Amino acid sequence: MPDAVFDTASYFLRSFTRPCRILVAVSGGSDSMGVLMALHAAIATGEHPGFSLAACTVDHALRPQSAEEAASVAAFCRTLDIAHRTRRWEGAKPATGIQAAARKIRYELLAVAAEALGADCIVTGHTREDQHETIEMRRARSNGPGIDDGEGEGHGGAGMAATMLYGRRVWVLRPFLRLGRAEIRSFLDARAVAWIDDPSNANHAFERVRVRARIAASDDMQMPLWGGRQRAASSAAAAGLIEDRIRVHEALVAEITAENAGATDDPDWRRALLIVASALGGRDHLPARATVQRLSEFLRAGKPGRMTAGRVVFDRRAGGLYLYREARNLPVLALGPGGQGLWDGRFKITSGGPALVVTADASGRRSAQRLIDAGLPMGIVKRASTVAPGIAPADAAGIAYGEALAEIEYNIAPFDTFLPGFDRIMADAVAVSFGRERYPAPPVHDVLTEMGM
Numbered sequence: 001m002p003d004a005v006f007d008t009a010s011y012f013l014r015s016f017t018r019p020c021r022i023l024v025a026v027s028g029g030s031d032s033m034g035v036l037m038a039l040h041a042a043i044a045t046g047e048h049p050g051f052s053l054a055a056c057t058v059d060h061a062l063r064p065q066s067a068e069e070a071a072s073v074a075a076f077c078r079t080l081d082i083a084h085r086t087r088r089w090e091g092a093k094p095a096t097g098i099q100a101a102a103r104k105i106r107y108e109l110l111a112v113a114a115e116a117l118g119a120d121c122i123v124t125g126h127t128r129e130d131q132h133e134t135i136e137m138r139r140a141r142s143n144g145p146g147i148d149d150g151e152g153e154g155h156g157g158a159g160m161a162a163t164m165l166y167g168r169r170v171w172v173l174r175p176f177l178r179l180g181r182a183e184i185r186s187f188l189d190a191r192a193v194a195w196i197d198d199p200s201n202a203n204h205a206f207e208r209v210r211v212r213a214r215i216a217a218s219d220d221m222q223m224p225l226w227g228g229r230q231r232a233a234s235s236a237a238a239a240g241l242i243e244d245r246i247r248v249h250e251a252l253v254a255e256i257t258a259e260n261a262g263a264t265d266d267p268d269w270r271r272a273l274l275i276v277a278s279a280l281g282g283r284d285h286l287p288a289r290a291t292v293q294r295l296s297e298f299l300r301a302g303k304p305g306r307m308t309a310g311r312v313v314f315d316r317r318a319g320g321l322y323l324y325r326e327a328r329n330l331p332v333l334a335l336g337p338g339g340q341g342l343w344d345g346r347f348k349i350t351s352g353g354p355a356l357v358v359t360a361d362a363s364g365r366r367s368a369q370r371l372i373d374a375g376l377p378m379g380i381v382k383r384a385s386t387v388a389p390g391i392a393p394a395d396a397a398g399i400a401y402g403e404a405l406a407e408i409e410y411n412i413a414p415f416d417t418f419l420p421g422f423d424r425i426m427a428d429a430v431a432v433s434f435g436r437e438r439y440p441a442p443p444v445h446d447v448l449t450e451m452g453m
């Protein structure tokens, strides 16, 4: 009998460029139990030599039953001889935005478990229903079909990616994005495998739960505004434009020549510009639609002047357009001996020994000369150099400039935590322009041929 769930798992294993050890993220719900069972069954055929499975359950410690549920997943994994770890979210929980916080911590704990269990990638059980809910939520937030104003991982326009790089270190793969929950449940029923129904799924305090109910009531199975392929193609086009038209100096200033400064009609160019701006501003999301509209008008007008959007100054001069972080709300970061921290969402700083204090380099001494050497106008050099990090020993703050005391790496905020597979080409172009290495490639065939929608 044909079995879409088993076939999807086999097809997915064939899409790898080399055999891998896979960590399955198992909550205990039907979808993730389904992906675990299906991969186990596919590997057990012997047709996928070299593959192996491990599993991890994150205990968010938000409900009294969660520890017991994790233990039941662990017991089930033992019956399949699959190594399993439970990782618990310790410490205080935020009063608001609990689902978003849980999601961030969940991926971090899964990544740590993958490292501990020697896994090369993570697989989740996201389904077609999850995809539709995500698209619906993004659509509702953007007030209509736009491509410029998405949030977080997707940056709008497309649904969830079938592949996503977490924290620059581990790929998260979603092989069941096209399968329906009912199919997965019959697959489990046929094998007499039980699953846990999460009571949070009935809690209408959560946006996702309300969206789910709305979709079910309307019978409207929304398709993505864009497919993954279109999105990847747009990303590739944006990457080319970043390489051709944008020069980033010292990770502080983006320079665009006058001939391209007023162009805003091409959506790929708009994305390219906005993504570079987000990276310069240390923000993981693009500015809101209304801000983007004001920005387009400002650029189209072609007059010299300045406008701030998403913490970044767009400085239009006769010679071109210059982007740099605005000099407001720059933080102070204290690092203990040998400590590491992220300053202003832009610079990852690791102390080479002593305790350090990182502030804005108000004198601009450190970067000014290098920006002058790059041929930038003096007005731009002055403004941009004062938003560079100034590093000093904690016991003599402000006296010595301490670049030699620390290692500095640029943090590309829109992509360093969650990078959707279909944006990797663009993310690589941004990484190169900020003087960084490219992102690691996924273990499955390229985004343009990926299974996702």
Ligand SMILES: Nc1ncnc2c1ncn2[C@@H]1O[C@H](COP(=O)(O)OP(=O)(O)OP(=O)(O)O)[C@@H](O)[C@H]1O
Residues within 6 Å of the ligand: 024, 025, 026, 027, 031, 032, 056, 057, 058, 059, 060, 103, 106, 123, 124, 125, 126, 130
């Ligand atoms: N507590 C958990 N432990 C391990 N894996 C989990 C846990 N919760 C969710 N997952 C994984 O994530 C998948 C999606 O779960 P769910 O729909 O609840 O999360 P989401 O918040 O919608 O997803 P995302 O975190 O990607 O936004 C599950 O199929 C499972 O693979």
